[in-house]
Amino acid sequence: MFKVIDSAVPIACWSCSIGHNDSTLFCPHCSKIQPPPGGDYFSVFSLEPKLNLDLPALEHEFHRLSRKLHPDRFARAEENEKQWSLADTALLNDAYRTLKDPIRRTEYLLKLLGAEIGEDTSQAHSGHDRKDPSRVPADLLEEVFELNMQLEEMRSARKSGVEDSALHVSLEQAKRKFDVLLEAVDEDLHTEWKEWDEGDRATRGAAQKKLVALLDRRRYLSNLVRDVNEVLGA
C-alpha cells in the first residue's frame, strides 16, 4: 500500500563504503550526508504515516535536521556534498511544508494511498473549474447559485460605481453561513483523521472515501468564501 521505505538491498555509503538502507539522510556509520533517500515525506521525519501529528515535535525535528542538512553548513564542502545538501534540504522543506498543514497533509497521504484528489491545493489559485457546476455539493446547489448571482450583481454594481448596501448585508450573511459550513467540514475531517489513524484495514478504507469527499467539499467552500471576501474586501 505504501512505497517501500526500507530497501531490501543495502546501498554502500559513498564515503565509508559500509552498506545501509536507502531511507537515511546520514550514513549511520560515518555520519556523512547521503543523496536524497527514496522514502515518503513521513519517513523524512522517521514517522509512521498518520493524519494527526504532534506539530511541536514536528517543528523541533525540522529545526534539528535543518541545522545538519542546510546548504549553509556545506558552503565550503566538496561539490557532491553541496549538491546532496541542497537536494536533501529541498526534500526536508517540501516534506515539512506538506506535513505541517493539515489539509496538505491529508491530500498527500490520500495520494500516497492512490486516491484521486480533485484539484491540487498547489493549483487552487489557477482558476480552473472553480465554477464547474457539476462539482457543487448537492445539498448546497440552491444556495451556491443564489450566492453566485449576488456576487455577479455586486461586481457589476461596483463597476458602475454604485454601492448597494442591502446586497452587502446579504453577502455578509451568506459568508457567515458558509464559514459555519466550513467549520463543520473541519470538524468532520478531525473525526475521520482519528478513524483512519486508529482504524484497521476496513475502517481505514471507509475513512479514506469520506476524507476524499470532505476535501472536495472543503475546497469548494473555501473557494466560495474567498470569492465573497474578494468582493466584500474590494
Next chain:
Amino acid sequence: MAEGRVVGIDLGTTNSLVAYMEGDTPVVIPGVDGSNLVPSVVALDSIPVPIPADGYRPTVTVGNSARKALIETPERVIYSVKRLMGRGLEEIQEELKLFPFHLASDTEAGEVPRIQLGELRFTPPEISAYILRQLKRNAERFFSAPVTQAVITVPAYFNDAQRQATKDAGRMAGLEVLRLVNEPTAAALAYGLDRAKSGTIAVYDLGGGTFDISILKLRDGIFEVQSTNGDTHLGGDDIDNLLLAIALNEIHAEHGVDLRQHPGAVQAVRKAAIEAKVLLSAEPMARFDIELPNGDRYQRDIPRAVFELLIEPVLKRTVGPCKQALADAGITPEQIDEVVLVGGSTRIPAVRRLVDELFHLTARGRRPHTELNPDEVVALGAAVQANILAGTSKSTEELLLLDVTPLSLGIEALGGTVARIIQRNSTIPASATEHFTTGVDGQTNVAIHVVQGERELAADCRSLARFDLKGIPPMSAGLPRIEVKFLIDADGILHVSAREQRSGTAAQIEVKPTYGLTDEQVESMILESFDHAEEDFAKRLLIEARNEAETILAAVERAPQNPAWNQLTSDEKSAIKLAGVYLKKVKHSDNAAAIREATLILDHATRRFAELMMEAAVSSALRGKTMNIAGEELAETVTAPHAMAPAEFK
C-alpha cells in the same frame, strides 16, 4: 585558498558597504577615504578614451569621486543601477526616463540591455561588478590579503533574474558568491546576534530603490522567515523624484528655463532635493536655493507638512505589502513582538508614524528598533551570514537562516493560465516535480514557459524563462513521460532538470533557459581577466600604499603655508617633519605593510594640525559662506589623513 575570509556585502541602490566579523562583532570596512559608505556610482574617466580594442578596459572610478563627476560629466556617470538589474528592455524604458543615462542604440529585444556611458556600453551586471570590485579592494586593503568569497545581499522581493544578475556581477568582480541573502533577513541577523531571543519580528526595509517587509520567527538561533513581500521599485529615489519634478516644473514656469535639457543642471537640482529631504527628517523646514544658468535664483521653502503630504502616496504603497505579509504569515499586528527599521528612508518621521500605526506599536507601549545604523545594518547582517558560511566561529555556529521564496513559481498551462508549482513563502531550498508529454508523433522538443508572480494569467506574471527540453526520444504523441524537476536553491535561484522516463534509458534532456547573460558572456566580462589584479595582488597593495603615502606627503609639503601651521608647537612641527622624512624613505621600499605603517605614523602626527585647519575652515564658513560650500572646501583642503585619495589606481 578556501580558508580565506568571507566578507558580507550590501550592494545597495544608493550606497554599498562591505563588512566582516571581528571576533563576535560585525564591523563595516571603511574605504581609503575613511568612509563606510561607498556611493553606488560608477564613472568613466573624464578624458575621452580611444575606441576599445580586445582586452582593453577603460579607467573607471567608483564611489565619492564618481559622484562628483555626476555634475560635470553626467553622460559618463551611472547611478542606481540596481534598479536595472535583471530586467528586460521593455521593463526599463519607463525607468530610464528618470535617469540621465540611456540605452545603447543598438540594443536588441531579448538581449540584456546595455547602457551607453560615454563612448562605451555596459550591462547592469558589469556596472555592479565595478562597485563590487571596489568593495573587494577596500577589504583587501584592510586585511592586506586577497578576498575571493562573499555573501551579497539582495532585496527579498528580487525575482530570479534579478538574483542571477547579482550573482553574475559577483563573478565578474572576481568574487565567489557563497550566498545571496535577503536584505531584511540580514538585518534581523544583525539585530538578533547578541540575544538568544524567541519571538516574532517584522523587518520594514525602505531603502533607496526597494521596499521589503519580512516576518520572521526567531527560536533557539533559528531565524525562520514566515513571509515576505515588497516592491522592487519603491524607495527614497521616488521621493527624490517628486521633489525634483516640483523644482523643475516651477523653474520652468517661473523662470522660463527648461533644465531638463541640461543633464548636469538636473543633477545639481537632484542633489539639492536629496539634501532637502534629509534635512526635513530633523527640521520643520527646508529650502531650495538654486542658481540657474541664466543667473536667476530659484528659491522655495518646503515646510515638513507639505513634504509629508507630497510623499504620502509613496509611503502608502508600503501598506499593502505589509498587510499581505501578515496575512500570509497567518498573524495579526499584535502578534509581532519586535519591529526592525532598515534603510535610510526609515529616518523620515512620517515613515516611522506609518510603521507605528501598521503594527500598533505605541498602543502596545513598544518602539521600533533603530539602534543599529539603518544604512549599515544590512551589511552587518551579511557579515554574520558570511561567518555562518565560513563555519569557523563559535559565535555563529548555532545560528541558521531559513528563508523563503518571495514569489510563486508557475508554468504556463493551456489557455495562458498559470499552474502554480511552488507557492510564495515556501522555505528554500524548495522543489517541485511535474510531468510533461508530447502532442505530436515523433516530437523531440517540449517548451516550458516558467513564470514568477501571483497573477492568474501567465501574461500578467514575470516571464522567467522558456525552457526548451531537447533530445526527447521520438515516440508516438502522448507516450513520452518527461519528468521535470524545478529546484529553487538557497539563493532563491531556479534550476531545472529533466529526464524522460518511458524510454527506460535515462535520456539526457538538455534544458536551456532563454534569459539573462550566458555563461560565456559572463566569462568575457570578468574584470579581473583584464587587469590581472589577482596575480598582481602584492604589486597592487604596494601601489595603493605608495599612493596613500604620496597623498599625505603632498599635504604635509603644503602645510607650512597654512595659517594653522603657526599654531603648532615646535615639538609638534618637528614630529611631523620627522615622520615625513621617515615615510619618504620607506616609500621607495617594496614593503607595503611598512609604508602603510609609516603613513599611519605621519597621519597621527598631523592629527592636531588637521583639527586646527578644520576649525579655521568652519569659522570662516560661519562668517559668510553656506555650510555647504564650506563642507566641499573642507573636503578639498583638509588632506590629513588622506581624504579623497584616488579610489582607482593606474
